[in-house]
Amino acid sequence: MRETEGRRPVIALAGSPNVGKSTLFNRLTGMRQHTGNWIGKTVAVARGRCTRGGRDWTVVDLPGAYSLQAKSAEEAVARDFLCFGGADGVVVVCDATCLERGLHLVLQVLELQPRTVVCVNLMDEARRKGIEVDVDALSRKLGVPVVGTDAGHGKGLEALLSAVEEVLAKAPEAMTPRYLPPIEEALAQVRAALPAEVPVPERWLSVRLLEGEGPWKELEERLGRDIRRTDGVPEAVAAARDRLAEAGIEGRLLSERLVSCLVWQGEELVRGVVEQPETRPRSGGDRLLTSRALGVPLMLLTLGVVLWLTLSGANILSGWLTAGLFWIEDRLTAAFAALGAPDWLHGALVLGAYRTLAWVVGVMLPPMAIFFPLFTLLEDLGYLPRVAFLLDHAFQKARACGKQSLTLCMGFGCNAAGVVGCRIIDSPRERLIALLTNSFIPCNGRLPTLIALITMFFVGAEGMGGSVRAALLLTAVILLAVLVTFGMSRLLSATVLRGEPSAYTLELPPYRRPRVGQILIRSVLDRTLFVLGRAAAVAAPAGLILWLCANVEVEGQTILFWITHYLDPLGRFLGMDGVILAAFLLALPANEIMLPIVLMAYVSGGSLTEVGSLSGFHAQLAAQGWTGLTAVCTMLFCLFHWPCSTTCLTMAKETGSAKWTALGVVLPTAVGVVLCAVVAAVGRALGLG
Numbered sequence: 001m002r003e004t005e006g007r008r009p010v011i012a013l014a015g016s017p018n019v020g021k022s023t024l025f026n027r028l029t030g031m032r033q034h035t036g037n038w039i040g041k042t043v044a045v046a047r048g049r050c051t052r053g054g055r056d057w058t059v060v061d062l063p064g065a066y067s068l069q070a071k072s073a074e075e076a077v078a079r080d081f082l083c084f085g086g087a088d089g090v091v092v093v094c095d096a097t098c099l100e101r102g103l104h105l106v107l108q109v110l111e112l113q114p115r116t117v118v119c120v121n122l123m124d125e126a127r128r129k130g131i132e133v134d135v136d137a138l139s140r141k142l143g144v145p146v147v148g149t150d151a152g153h154g155k156g157l158e159a160l161l162s163a164v165e166e167v168l169a170k171a172p173e174a175m176t177p178r179y180l181p182p183i184e185e186a187l188a189q190v191r192a193a194l195p196a197e198v199p200v201p202e203r204w205l206s207v208r209l210l211e212g213e214g215p216w217k218e219l220e221e222r223l224g225r226d227i228r229r230t231d232g233v234p235e236a237v238a239a240a241r242d243r244l245a246e247a248g249i250e251g252r253l254l255s256e257r258l259v260s261c262l263v264w265q266g267e268e269l270v271r272g273v274v275e276q277p278e279t280r281p282r283s284g285g286d287r288l289l290t291s292r293a294l295g296v297p298l299m300l301l302t303l304g305v306v307l308w309l310t311l312s313g314a315n316i317l318s319g320w321l322t323a324g325l326f327w328i329e330d331r332l333t334a335a336f337a338a339l340g341a342p343d344w345l346h347g348a349l350v351l352g353a354y355r356t357l358a359w360v361v362g363v364m365l366p367p368m369a370i371f372f373p374l375f376t377l378l379e380d381l382g383y384l385p386r387v388a389f390l391l392d393h394a395f396q397k398a399r400a401c402g403k404q405s406l407t408l409c410m411g412f413g414c415n416a417a418g419v420v421g422c423r424i425i426d427s428p429r430e431r432l433i434a435l436l437t438n439s440f441i442p443c444n445g446r447l448p449t450l451i452a453l454i455t456m457f458f459v460g461a462e463g464m465g466g467s468v469r470a471a472l473l474l475t476a477v478i479l480l481a482v483l484v485t486f487g488m489s490r491l492l493s494a495t496v497l498r499g500e501p502s503a504y505t506l507e508l509p510p511y512r513r514p515r516v517g518q519i520l521i522r523s524v525l526d527r528t529l530f531v532l533g534r535a536a537a538v539a540a541p542a543g544l545i546l547w548l549c550a551n552v553e554v555e556g557q558t559i560l561f562w563i564t565h566y567l568d569p570l571g572r573f574l575g576m577d578g579v580i581l582a583a584f585l586l587a588l589p590a591n592e593i594m595l596p597i598v599l600m601a602y603v604s605g606g607s608l609t610e611v612g613s614l615s616g617f618h619a620q621l622a623a624q625g626w627t628g629l630t631a632v633c634t635m636l637f638c639l640f641h642w643p644c645s646t647t648c649l650t651m652a653k654e655t656g657s658a659k660w661t662a663l664g665v666v667l668p669t670a671v672g673v674v675l676c677a678v679v680a681a682v683g684r685a686l687g688l689g
């Protein structure tokens with residue numbers, strides 16, 4: 001095997017959706033691909049390096065695919081990689097609780113790649129359901145290694161890797177398949193016409209040859225695109241097809257027979273391999289959870305409880321953190337004074353950079369660190385597709401795709417992730433609608449701002465009553481965001497993105513026991529590290545720049561004065577002020593630094609009192625003329641304004657169009673401007689401002 005020398009072997013992970021491919025991938029590579037209990041999380045090819053037990057392989061995580069006859073965009077990505085990606089070996093991951101479903105793909109992959117290992121994952125779940133899988137019997141039937149694993153808990157991985165090692169050592173020539181002579185002849189003919197450097201697997205070619213026109217067009221296009229040489233290929237294909245016809249082998253008929261044969265084989269294969277209890281009790285829980293009468297109130301209740309837990313937990317955590325961080329600030333100030341450091345240095349480093357950082361960590365981080373794991377728990381349990389099911393009707397009414405509710409849910413974590421997730425929607429029109437409206441959902445970076453404002457301005461009483469009230473308010477705010485998403489989706493499909501909603505199937509995966517410990521540790525750590533990293537990279541420099549703006553004078557006034565001076569009329573028109581608007585602009589790289597910037601701007605401009613706690617901050621804001629109306633408008637604008645820079649870049653990458661990206665920026669901004677202007681005008685008329 002000269003050509004793979006000096007190159008790491010490439011192992012592809014294929015399999016039906018939601019069987020644990022990404023979980024396995026993360027285990028093998030130590031990476032953090034998105035996992036969760038719903039169908040269609042992985043939408044693109046991800047690569048990682050596996051160095052377990054002295055091996056050095058490139059592992060590729062593929063989107064889920066039921067078969068190689070791709071029906072959706074992600075399935076096509078997986079199929080293309082399996083056919084042309086040049087993998088040295090393939091691991092086909094199956095779900096032990098419904099093995100026969102996965103075997104269809106196994107049989108197809110075996111047609112392409114003899115160096116295949118079958119990984120029967122979710123063995124723990126199968127055992128819990130009383131299902132026994134005899135992996136050795138299956139291995140004997142298939143003629144390739146079959147290994148049982150529990151990727152969720154990292155069990156069986158060593159055996160899996162050894163099996164992969166074993167098949168990699170096999171020479172592929174030893175496994176060349178035999179066909180009917182006419183097919184072999186036709187195959188040779190096409191092979192001869194193809195450029196030698198094109199890696200077209202023999203078996204795939206034979207199967208395709210037996211199929212209709214479509215797949216061939218695809219191959220030709222591919223050849224034209226990748227190496228720009230198609231001369232002779234169409235002729236060879238035509239001649240080969242003629243030869244087959246002469247021999248009485250009709251393409252379409254044979255390929256249908258092939259498929260039904262594969263299905264039959266799948267059923268046949270599990271006989272004697274899988275043993276399951278006679279009757280599997282179906283839970284009636286799903287009928288309740290997805291019924292409109294009970295499902296919707298339950299969904300709202302779940303949302304409310306998650307938000308309540310976030311709020312009350314964050315309160316406590318934030319209290320401890322801010323106390324500690326501002327204690328450190330006092331010590332820093334004392335140290336600067338003791339060293340005789342000039343005022344400007346203390347101002348820039350301590351009051352500028354350090355304080356902004358402390359704010360992000362002390363006030364913004366706790367809600368994220370609580371909301372995110374809770375959300376991930378629900379996701380791992382399998383609740384997200386149930387939400388999608390409940391919201392489906394509303395999205396259909398908005399003439400959008402019901403799968404948009406899944407990307408909407410992703411938006412709660414991060415809008416950029418939600419935008420990428422839109423790839424699960426097949427119709428380009430509906431995908432664009434989902435993509436353009438994703439930033440209406442407050443992400444993890446904006447949720448803490450909303451929480452802080454609600455806590456400061458609308459929840460007087462401390463304790464249980466207060467946090468329940470805050471949770472209700474926050475739930476209402478989020479419902480507003482969802483309603484606006486519906487409204488805007490409808491508007492888009494009535495104007496620039498006109499069309500009928502497409503039909504699709506939404507699969508409800510089984511409930512799975514979430515891996516609580518792991519989720520908590522990983523998502524808290526990942527989140528904390530991510531936010532800390534971002535705070536250091538963005539918040540501290542922003543704080544520093546802000547401090548400079550507030551202290552460097554131009555024409556007798558500080559730069560900050562000029563900026564806010566120019567923005568002030570617009571800010572006031574929108575129910576806010578110049579400082580708040582400037583903060584929204586400066587927080588473009590990361591939404592979580594919006595409030596800290598407001599604080600910095602006010603503090604550096606005037607006298608400073610106690611700001612280490614939310615009540616201190618409230619007093620500070622009130623002293624700057626903030627009223628309840630200001631808070632409402634700021635919250636509205638926080639919900640609806642331009643997406644953060646990461647989301648904008650992601651939109652540009654996903655749409656490949658400056659026009660659509662611009663619309664994705666303008667749309668939420670326009671909504672925010674209109675809502676704020678109206679609320680501010682009404683509020684002022686009512687004498688609330």
Ligand SMILES: Nc1nc2c(ncn2[C@@H]2O[C@H](COP(=O)(O)OP(=O)(O)OP(=O)(O)O)[C@@H](O)[C@H]2O)c(=O)[nH]1
Nearest residue numbers: 018019020021022023035036040041042064151152
């Ligand atoms: N109990 C149990 N759960 C598992 C196991 N492997 C994965 N899971 C869970 O199954 C769900 C799906 O796992 P993923 O790794 O996201 O599945 P995937 O195959 O990559 O899914 P797609 O990318 O959507 O095709 C997640 O909630 C995992 O936590 C396992 O061996 N046992």
Ligand SMILES: [Mg+2]
Nearest residue numbers: 021022041042
């Ligand atoms: Mg995946």
